[in-house]
Amino acid sequence: MPASMMQLSLDGVTGLTGVRAGAQRRWQNTGWPDQRAEQWRFTRLSGLQKMDLRFAESAAITAENQEFSAAMPDNAAFLSFSNGVFDQASLDNLPKGVKASLLDGDEATLLALSKLVPQSHPISDLSLAAMTSGIHLEISGAVEIPIVLAFTGDDNSLSAHPVVSININDGASVVITEWHRSNVGLSAPLMAIEVGKKARLDYAKVQQDSAASTHLAATGLKLGDGSIFDGFQISVGGKLARLETHITLAGENADCTLSAIYLGRSSQHHDITTNMNHLKGHCLSNQVIRGVLDDKARGVFQGKVHVAPDAQKTDGQQMSRVLLLSRKAEADAKPELEIYADDVLCAHGATIGELDETQLFYLASRGIDGQTARAMLISAFLDDAIDSIKNDELSAMLRPITTAWMTAVDLNNAGEL
Amino acid sequence: MAHLLEIKDLHASVGDTPILKGIDLIINTGEIHAIMGPNGSGKSTMSYVLAGRDGYEVTGGDILMNGKSLLEMEADERARAGMFLAFQYPVELPGVGGMSFLRAAVNARRIDAGEKEVDQLEFVKMVRAKAKHLNINDDMLKRAVNVGFSGGEKKRYEILQMALLEPTLSVLDETDSGLDVDALKVVSEGVNLLRDPQRSMLVITHYQRLLNHIVPDYVHILANGKIRRSGGKELALEVEESGYAGINDAA
Numbered sequence: 001m002p003a004s005m006m007q008l009s010l011d012g013v014t015g016l017t018g019v020r021a022g023a024q025r026r027w028q029n030t031g032w033p034d035q036r037a038e039q040w041r042f043t044r045l046s047g048l049q050k051m052d053l054r055f056a057e058s059a060a061i062t063a064e065n066q067e068f069s070a071a072m073p074d075n076a077a078f079l080s081f082s083n084g085v086f087d088q089a090s091l092d093n094l095p096k097g098v099k100a101s102l103l104d105g106d107e108a109t110l111l112a113l114s115k116l117v118p119q120s121h122p123i124s125d126l127s128l129a130a131m132t133s134g135i136h137l138e139i140s141g142a143v144e145i146p147i148v149l150a151f152t153g154d155d156n157s158l159s160a161h162p163v164v165s166i167n168i169n170d171g172a173s174v175v176i177t178e179w180h181r182s183n184v185g186l187s188a189p190l191m192a193i194e195v196g197k198k199a200r201l202d203y204a205k206v207q208q209d210s211a212a213s214t215h216l217a218a219t220g221l222k223l224g225d226g227s228i229f230d231g232f233q234i235s236v237g238g239k240l241a242r243l244e245t246h247i248t249l250a251g252e253n254a255d256c257t258l259s260a261i262y263l264g265r266s267s268q269h270h271d272i273t274t275n276m277n278h279l280k281g282h283c284l285s286n287q288v289i290r291g292v293l294d295d296k297a298r299g300v301f302q303g304k305v306h307v308a309p310d311a312q313k314t315d316g317q318q319m320s321r322v323l324l325l326s327r328k329a330e331a332d333a334k335p336e337l338e339i340y341a342d343d344v345l346c347a348h349g350a351t352i353g354e355l356d357e358t359q360l361f362y363l364a365s366r367g368i369d370g371q372t373a374r375a376m377l378i379s380a381f382l383d384d385a386i387d388s389i390k391n392d393e394l395s396a397m398l399r400p401i402t403t404a405w406m407t408a409v410d411l412n413n414a415g416e417l
Numbered sequence: 418m419a420h421l422l423e424i425k426d427l428h429a430s431v432g433d434t435p436i437l438k439g440i441d442l443i444i445n446t447g448e449i450h451a452i453m454g455p456n457g458s459g460k461s462t463m464s465y466v467l468a469g470r471d472g473y474e475v476t477g478g479d480i481l482m483n484g485k486s487l488l489e490m491e492a493d494e495r496a497r498a499g500m501f502l503a504f505q506y507p508v509e510l511p512g513v514g515g516m517s518f519l520r521a522a523v524n525a526r527r528i529d530a531g532e533k534e535v536d537q538l539e540f541v542k543m544v545r546a547k548a549k550h551l552n553i554n555d556d557m558l559k560r561a562v563n564v565g566f567s568g569g570e571k572k573r574y575e576i577l578q579m580a581l582l583e584p585t586l587s588v589l590d591e592t593d594s595g596l597d598v599d600a601l602k603v604v605s606e607g608v609n610l611l612r613d614p615q616r617s618m619l620v621i622t623h624y625q626r627l628l629n630h631i632v633p634d635y636v637h638i639l640a641n642g643k644i645r646r647s648g649g650k651e652l653a654l655e656v657e658e659s660g661y662a663g664i665n666d667a668a
Contacts, residue, residue: 361470362508366522366578367496367529376521380512380561 008053008159008186010129019110024129032122042300042332043242043271048214053159053185056083056132068150068179068206071396076146076177083153083184084132084160095145097172103134103163110134113165116192116220118246118275123218127161127190134163139199143174146393151189153182156212160184166193170224173200175391180237183210187238191219197251200228202391204398208237211266215241223283225251232389233260234398235270236405242271242300249276249283249311259288259388263405264297264329271300276318278311281341289320290385292378292405293329304336305346312341318348323355323381325374375406419484421446421617422586428477429466435476436462438642444586447614451628452621453653454639455661460621461505463639464590467619468502469495482586497529501584505591507571510562518562519544523581547580551607569600576607587611587618593627605630625657640664 016024032048033040077095080087091100103110110128113136117124137147153160160182168174180187187209195201209215215238223229235241247256262270276285291299305316322331333350355377363373382402389395422444429437436459444450454460465473467480469492480487487495510518524534535543548558551573563571572592579587589608593601608618608631620631628636628650636652637644638661645664646652656664 357471358508359510361468361492362504362510363518364492365468365470365496365502365504366518366582367493367525368521369493369525370491372521372525373493376513376518377510380510383512 008048008051010126013055013129016129018107019114020129020131023114023125027122027125027129030122030125039273039302042302042334043240043269047240048186051185053157055130056085056153056155056158056160056184068148068181069397070400072148073146073393076148078148078150079135080150080152081133081160081162083155083158083182084151084162084187086133086135086162095143095147097139097141097143097174098147099138099140101136101138103131103136103165106136109136109165113163113192116165116194116222117190118218118220118244121218121244123188123190123216123244124220127163127188127218130159130161131163131190132161134165136165137167139166139168139172139174141172143172146175146177149176149178151178151180151182151187153184153187156183156185156210158184159186159188161188161190163190164192166191168193168195168199168201170196171198172196175202175393177394177397178203178205179208180206180215181208182213184213187213187215189217191217193219193221195221195223195227195229197224198226199224201230202394203229203231204389204394205231205233205243206398206401207233207235207241207243208401209241210237211239213238215243217243219243219245221245221247223247223249223251223254223256226253227251228255229257230390231256231258232385232394232398233258233272234401235260235262235272236401238268240269242273244271244273244275246275247277247285249278249280249285252280252282254280254283256283256285257287257388258285259385260290261382261385261402262291262299263402264291264299265294266297267295268297269300270298271302273300273302274304276303276305276316278305278307278314278316281310281312281314283311284315285317286388287318288385288388289318290382291320291322291331292325292382293322293331294325296326296328298329299331300334301332301350302334302336303348304338305348307339307341307344307346309340312343314341314344314346316344316346320350321381321384322352323378324352325355378406379403419481420444421483422619423481424478425481426478427466427475427480429462429473429475431462431473436642437466439478440639440642440644442637442644444617444619446585446617448635449612449618449620449631449633451633451636451653452619452639452644453623453625453636453656456623458639459642460623460639461590464502464588464621467588468492468500493525496582497526499585501579501582501587503572503575503579503587503589503592505594507563507566507575509564511564513562515558515560515562516541516544519578519581522578526582544577544581548577550610551577551580552603553577568595569597569603572596572600572604573607576604576611580607580611583616585616587616589618589620591622592620593622593624601627601630625653628653638664
């Protein structure tokens with residue numbers, strides 16, 4: 001489908017040069033993926049066509065730190081985006097070891113970023129060209145204070161395209177949370193992260209956009225020799241959300257975790273797409289994916305693990321499990337292994353099931369009411385993924401999200417739709 | 418005064434198959450009754466019907482506890498009203514921590530009775546004290562419910578729950594199945610510690626040997642969905658000698 005059929009158009013965007021002009025040209029040529037695109041088979045974007053969106057231009061509101069999580073560390077440093085526009089006042093409280101700069105006009109950094117993000121990807125091109133705000137973070141040493149990239153918004157006629165590039169220097173370490181609580185038409189964050197040699201990144205992404213929002217995220221990571229990436233994503237909000245992450249294990253002995261939870265109800269659509277690219281040997285990658293779907297919600301997990309010929313002794317694990325609470329909920333899982341090395345340990349699996357009637361009866365026979373019993377079993381199911389988070393501060397921040405979701409949904413009616 | 422449990426002409430089906438075909442049974446406070454019967458006689462169905470499991474449909478008759486019908490009550494409501502089922506095959510709950518499970522069960526009953534919830538420290542003490550008699554150590558208590566437990570450990574864990582929940586009526590479904598002699602002893606001693614003039618039990622078993630350890634006041638023989646004979650503990654010995662053959666005709 002040509003881009004001109006879409007309401008959201010880059011045609012009116014003028015004056016782009018260099019990398020961003022290239023992205024604009026590519027997007028104008030290809031536009032949104034059409035129905036035949038294999039990578040978008042389970043997640044259709046036709047709904048976006050009907051939306052009348054304009055690109056955000058100025059920051060209207062400011063994030064309130066405390067509304068994000070009850071368990072947010074007091075000292076967390078917030079870098080705030082409102083309606084996709086960076087609030088420059090948040091540069092005043094950068095922790096030690098963090099330097100921030102604006103991406104606009106920084107051609108060298110934009111070029112590096114364009115090589116890290118998912119290639120030939122509509123969001124990579126669209127958000128780079130339409131960038132509503134962009135920042136670059138340079139991380140050195142052991143950063144003690146957790147950083148929160150906070151995305152809020154209050155106008156659902158807007159399309160938000162925040163771009164963030166992060167360079168974690170060799171040996172540095174940092175804890176970063178990317179937290180979305182926007183009410184915008186389209187939230188399309190583009191992230192590029194490079195983790196240097198022996199550096200460490202503990203990362204959580206929380207997608208809690210409003211029920212009217214569409215969230216399409218593209219994230220690219222490159223991991224250096226002996227680096228550690230401990231990543232976790234949780235997708236709860238939005239009417240349609242796709243969190244797509246491409247990781248390149250570019251050095252030996254890198255240790256990469258990218259786990260995810262999605263929780264869907266009513267007619268929500270959650271998509272977790274990952275691309276784990278093992279280029280060098282002796283790396284670990286582990287993905288624990290858990291989904292819970294109620295009502296008519298739909299969940300998609302697409303996970304590709306690619307092992308290059310040189311990537312001997314790769315250990316790549318991937319396990320997706322989905323719990324359907326309603327007969328009308330639907331889940332798709334598409335794990336893919338592409339292995340070109342001969343001495344590797346790779347496994348993947350996907351299951352889709354319901355709450356176990358025998359387990360529910362056992363809990364009931366001990367006097368535990370149905371709502372509590374279901375919540376206990378769902379918690380146990382999700383804990384597999386949350387337990388994979390090694391940073392205690394992050395897991396403490398994320399646990400209340402699943403608890404709140406279970407309290408809000410009427411689990412007693414589950415399965416009776 | 419109403420009986421603790423009164424089963425009146427109880428008929429029940431699983432799917433379209435009638436399993437219980439007119440059970441009459443009265444259990445008074447403090448009594449221990451045993452139900453014996455061959456495979457397929459309806460023993461396990463009876464325990465599930467009493468506990469209120471979905472899929473076990475009562476098609477006729479009534480079950481009264483303290484004069485009140487249980488049929489309109491869900492399984493969890495029956496449990497909070499004082500019913501306890503010790504499972505023949507205790508269910509594993511991966512990821513559900515043992516202590517939080519036990520505490521949720523105890524608190525559910527307390528909240529229902531208008532009592533204060535038990536606090537964590539007090540609860541740990543309470544569980545340890547009762548676990549000791551059943552040879553249940555801290556390591557077992559810390560694990561997820563029934564996960565990685567041996568057959569004997571699972572049965573002891575059932576009795577621990579029974580001790581903590583202090584039910585007025587306990588239904589023990591084939592508690593002896595899968596137990597060796599030593600494990601049977603530990604479990605039976607645990608049950609006997611809970612014998613009390615205020616509590617009643619219904620012990621369901623295929624074999625007489627359990628009844629050497631948990632000595633019943635009354636024995637009933639269930640066959641083909643009906644109680645065919647009732648008597649004292651000596652009836653169990655008679656079955657041990659002559660088997661279940663001929664019981665159907667004796668009704």
